[in-house]
Amino acid sequence: MTTNRGQFGSRLGFIFAATGSAVGLGNIWGCPTQAASNGGAAFLLVYLVLAFALAYPVLMAELILGRHTHGNSVAALTGIANRGLTRTIGALTGLFGIVVASLILSFYAIVAGWMLGFTVSYPLNVLGMESAGNWLTEFSTSRNLSLMAIFMVMTVGIIMGGVKEGIERWSTRLMPTLIITLLLLVAYVLTLDGAMTGLKVYLIPDFSKILSSQLILSALGSAFFSLSLGVGTMLVYGSYIADREHLPSIGAQVALIDVGIAVLAGFLILPAMYVAAERGVDIFSASGALLSEDTLIFTVLPELFATLGTAGVVLATAFFFLMSVAALTSSISMLEVPVAFIVERFSWSRRTAALLMGAAIGCMSGLIILNFETLFGAVIALSTRYGQPLLGLLLCVFVGWVWQRNSLLAELEKNDPNVRHGLFWKIWPVYVRFVCPVIIAIIFYRSLA
Ligand code: PHE
Numbered sequence: 001m002t003t004n005r006g007q008f009g010s011r012l013g014f015i016f017a018a019t020g021s022a023v024g025l026g027n028i029w030g031c032p033t034q035a036a037s038n039g040g041a042a043f044l045l046v047y048l049v050l051a052f053a054l055a056y057p058v059l060m061a062e063l064i065l066g067r068h069t070h071g072n073s074v075a076a077l078t079g080i081a082n083r084g085l086t087r088t089i090g091a092l093t094g095l096f097g098i099v100v101a102s103l104i105l106s107f108y109a110i111v112a113g114w115m116l117g118f119t120v121s122y123p124l125n126v127l128g129m130e131s132a133g134n135w136l137t138e139f140s141t142s143r144n145l146s147l148m149a150i151f152m153v154m155t156v157g158i159i160m161g162g163v164k165e166g167i168e169r170w171s172t173r174l175m176p177t178l179i180i181t182l183l184l185l186v187a188y189v190l191t192l193d194g195a196m197t198g199l200k201v202y203l204i205p206d207f208s209k210i211l212s213s214q215l216i217l218s219a220l221g222s223a224f225f226s227l228s229l230g231v232g233t234m235l236v237y238g239s240y241i242a243d244r245e246h247l248p249s250i251g252a253q254v255a256l257i258d259v260g261i262a263v264l265a266g267f268l269i270l271p272a273m274y275v276a277a278e279r280g281v282d283i284f285s286a287s288g289a290l291l292s293e294d295t296l297i298f299t300v301l302p303e304l305f306a307t308l309g310t311a312g313v314v315l316a317t318a319f320f321f322l323m324s325v326a327a328l329t330s331s332i333s334m335l336e337v338p339v340a341f342i343v344e345r346f347s348w349s350r351r352t353a354a355l356l357m358g359a360a361i362g363c364m365s366g367l368i369i370l371n372f373e374t375l376f377g378a379v380i381a382l383s384t385r386y387g388q389p390l391l392g393l394l395l396c397v398f399v400g401w402v403w404q405r406n407s408l409l410a411e412l413e414k415n416d417p418n419v420r421h422g423l424f425w426k427i428w429p430v431y432v433r434f435v436c437p438v439i440i441a442i443i444f445y446r447s448l449a
Helices: 011-022 025-037 041-069 073-079 084-126 130-137 141-160 163-189 195-203 213-226 233-238 247-278 293-306 309-346 350-370 372-402 405-413 423-448
Strands: none
Touching: 011 163, 011 233, 011 247, 011 309, 025 041, 025 084, 025 195, 025 213, 025 247, 025 293, 025 309, 041 073, 041 213, 041 233, 041 247, 041 372, 041 405, 041 423, 073 084, 073 233, 073 309, 084 130, 084 141, 084 293, 084 309, 084 350, 084 372, 130 141, 141 163, 141 309, 141 350, 163 247, 163 309, 195 247, 213 247, 213 372, 213 423, 233 309, 247 293, 293 309, 309 350, 350 372, 372 423, 405 423
């Protein structure tokens, strides 16, 4: 089965691809403002602890399962079950993951399209093509449809190239670009008036806030979304890792880079917001909380850029380019989930599978755009608030309870014969069996309530 599957060419290639999937819109527009409104560095500490104590074990479950079966998510989950009923549940869980990954992509592509539009609009305005520039940044069905379609074509194009020539090659180009752009933006913004106030708000810890259970739950939710867990993305990427690689340490590197970039993004976003405040831009909502998410990205920051003249144009272009890159390396990992399944299950060519799935998900995005008020928020909630935790739970149950311990151990021993005496094997299996399912179940219950 492994013969005509792709494989990452190098460890670094995998790390770029997996962190590319993990680092997305969530890290940059969610985490920093959440931190600032919830105890600053104290929140970051909770986030870090949760990412390692709970999200990392689930990430490992996906990577190990994927690498063991070297197959798509349905093949992997049925592969470790040896009874009829568990196999059926495994297949259904895998299929559910494929549907949720596709749903996430269907709204993600719309937002990513806006990022592309903003990136191009600034240079267009400089060239005097203001009406085109305005069209790209103003909300309209035609703009939403066109930009979503362009973004989808880019995603499909990369996936058609395959694991090594598509995903790995592009992630290896785009991720260093993203990190360098982010560092340059941070360095510049920190020189502006007001930046230090933002930095203080971001970093001075307020431990009184972090004891709230609501906060801990929302930090955990962000950690799950941010590490792309549940839907089979990391499982499928894991299935392309060579047997010689040491999974626990590769997984730790991916988690560390993802959290690191979320923290670094805060060094850009918070100072930028307070620079904006210094220049008269409103950065608080009516309730007194810091503006966040889409309002932050598409209203507050553009207002700041507008006050900075030529530097603002460069800054804006670089910032929206950064967001577009972050979105693209995540969206390819979402599309890979259904494509890997179709290629392996129905023996279609990767080209055909990518084109057809891209078109189908593009149609779904189109449907959301045409019924924006009703569908946009609903699809986000359905896929990320309910779908992802539920899938994470099922995944832990499969790896913790259905997969035979000996086979699991044998998988880890492939590149570490002493793994059974190490810390990872002492802690991780208990986590996946007991701790993770219970905590995820609590989050899920809370999100329903
Ligand atoms: N991790 C991505 C982000 O932070 C989102 C994502 C979710 C990607 C699920 C793949 C699968 O934006």
